[in-house]
Amino acid sequence: MRKLVILIACAAVFSACDDTPKKKYKPGSIGALNTVAVVMPNAMWEGAVGDKVREHFAAPLIGLTWDEPRFNLEHMPPSVFTGTTRHRRSVLYVSRDSVTGAQVQSDLYASPQMVGVVKGTSDSAIMAAIETHAGQIIDSIRTMEMEEAQERFRRSLSKETIFQDKFGVTLRLPSIYKVGKQEENFVWIDREIQKGSMNIIAYEMPGDSFDNDSTFVRDIVRMRDSIGKLYIPGPDVPGKVTYMGTEKAFAPSVFPAEVGGKPAAEVRGIWEIVNYPMAGPFLTYIINDPENNRKLVLEGFTFAPATNKRDYMFELEAILRTVRFGNSPADSAPAAK
Template sequence: MLMQIFNYIMLIYRHLIFSIIFITLSSCNSFKGTTISEDSLEILIVSRENIDNKNLEKFKRHFFLPQVTIPETEMTGDLYNIFDLTFIDFNDFTEYFHGYQNIVFLSPGSSYSITEKADKWHPSQVVLNFMIDTLSNEKDIQIMSKKLINEIKEKEVSRRIKKYKNGEKAEIRQFLKKNFDLSISLSNNFSIVDTINNFLDLRRDFDKGTYRLIISKISGNYITRNEIINEVNEISKNNIYSDTEGAFANIDDINANVYISKLTDENNIFEIRGLWKMYNDPAPMGGPILSYVINDKKYRHAVIFIFYIFAPGEDKADHLIEAEAIGKSLFTN
C-alpha cells in the first residue's frame, strides 16, 4: 500500500517537473527561434568551415557601413557602424540564432555572388548567401563587402517603408495628397505642428529626444550645392528654434561635413546629410539632419524634405535609418 502511494506521488512529481520544463522552454522564444529579434540592425555572419581565415579577416575589416553624419564622428573622426555584427562558425549555428533579423552565410567559391536563401525562419528576415572568390585580392573583397552591407541596409529601409505604409494620421495623409500629390510611410506618433499652403511641419517626441520633419514646395529647381544648403538653412531658420530669443537652427557646415549626392541620373533627386546646430543658444543643441530635394522639371518647382534628429547621448544608427525610410517613401511608395 505504501509502495503504491509512493509510486503515485512520484508520478505526479514527474508530471509537475515535466510541465515546468515545458513551460520554461516554451517561454524562451529566442532560444527556440520562434520570435524575430527586435533589433533589425543586427547582422549574424555565419562562416563555413572551409573559408580561408585570411579572406575572413579581410571581410571583417571591410564589412562596415558608417553612420553619416553623427556628432561623434565629426568631433573625433571615429567611425561607427550602422549595424551590430556577430560572427560565428557554421558548426555553432543552432536554433538559438534563428531569430536574427539579418543572417549572412559566408562560403568560398570561384567567383563572387550574393543570393537570397529561399528557406527563412521568419517571413520578414533577410537571409543571404555570400560567396567570396578564393583568388580575389583585398580590393575586390572591399568592393563586394560594401555591396553586401548596402544591400542589407536597403532591404531594411524597404522593410520600414512597408511597415509604416498608411500608418500616418489621416490629416497628414490628406494634406500631403492635396498639396503635394505625394504619399508617405509614417508612424502615427507624428503630429502636425503647422500647415500652410504647400508647407507641412511635423513632430514626434520620444523618451530621449525629438524628431522634426518639414516638407515644403519651393519654386525653381535646385541642383547646385549652395542652392540646396541655402534653401535648407532658410527653412530651418524660420521654423526650428529654441526658447532663447534669436536662436535658430542651421546646417553646421563650419565644424562638420555636408554630403550631397545625386540619387538618380536625371538630376531630379538629391540627398543631403549633415549636422544641424542651434545658433545663438547657450545650450549645445544639434544632431544629424537628412534632407531630400525632389525636382519637378515639368512644373518648375521642387519638393524639399528635411528631417532633424535630436537624440543626445543615443546611438544614432536607428534614427538615421528611420529618417531615410521616411524620406525615401516619398518617391518610392
C-alpha cells in the first residue's frame, strides 16, 4: 500500500513538471486567394469607413490592362462571423471600441490565417487607423497568400530541370507548365488557360548591364524589345514583322525587390505585339547575380483577352519568387515574400 502511494505521488510530480506546451488544433482555413472577409456593421460598410477600406484594400493594381482590385472584398456583419465563417483565411475586422488602434493576428481561428483588427472610438478615429495601418495589414495578408499559392504548387510539381541545366537555378513549377521553346540563352515555358496562355521566360544579361540609373527604364524597354524580336514572334501578317515588345503608351513601373535571396528590380507593365492588336500584363525580375557575373531575368506574362488577369499574374509572381540559386532546391526552400 505504501509503495502504491509513493508511485502515485511520483506520477503527480512528473506530471506537474511536464511543461511541454500542448499544441492547440486549428482547422484549415478556407477562402479563395486574394479575397478578404471584411467584418463590420452594415451601416459602417455602407458609409465613409467602408469607403476608406475599399480605398486601400480594393485599390487598383499596377501593371494590368484594366483596373482590377488588390483584393476581392466580401462584407459580412459581426453577427454572421461565427462558426466556420471564422475560418476564412484573410479577415479584416473593424469595430467601435473604447480605444483606437490596429493589429495583425495570425492563425487566430484557423491556419493559415491573417486577421487584421482595426478599432476606434468613432468613425473618424477608425478611418485614421485604417489610413495608418492598412499597409501593414495588406502586406501581411499578401505574404500569406503568396505562401499559400506556393504551397499549393507542391500538389503537382514539374520534374523539368531546364532552369537548372541552363541557368543553375530551380523554380517550384507546377507540372501543368511545359517547355515551349529553348535557345542557348533563352527558355520559354507556358500553360494553356481558357482564353489564352500564361508564360514564363528566362535569360541572362551581362553583369554590368543597367549601370546608368538615368536610362534604367529605357534600357529595360530596349532589352525586352530586343528579346521579344529575337525569340517571341507574333502572328503572321503579310508584309509586316510582328513580335512581343513593350507598350509604348505606358512606361513600366520599377520597384526594388529581393528575389531568391538576391537584390533585384521588379518591373510591371504592359506588353504588346508590334504590328498586331494583342497586349497583356507582364512582370519582370532582373536579379543581380555577381557570383556569376550576370543579371538573371525572369519574366511572367499573360495573354487572356477580355478576361481579368490579376490572379493569373499572381500565380506567375508566386512561381518566379520561388527561384533558388545553386544547389538549394526551390521545393525545399521557404516561400519567398
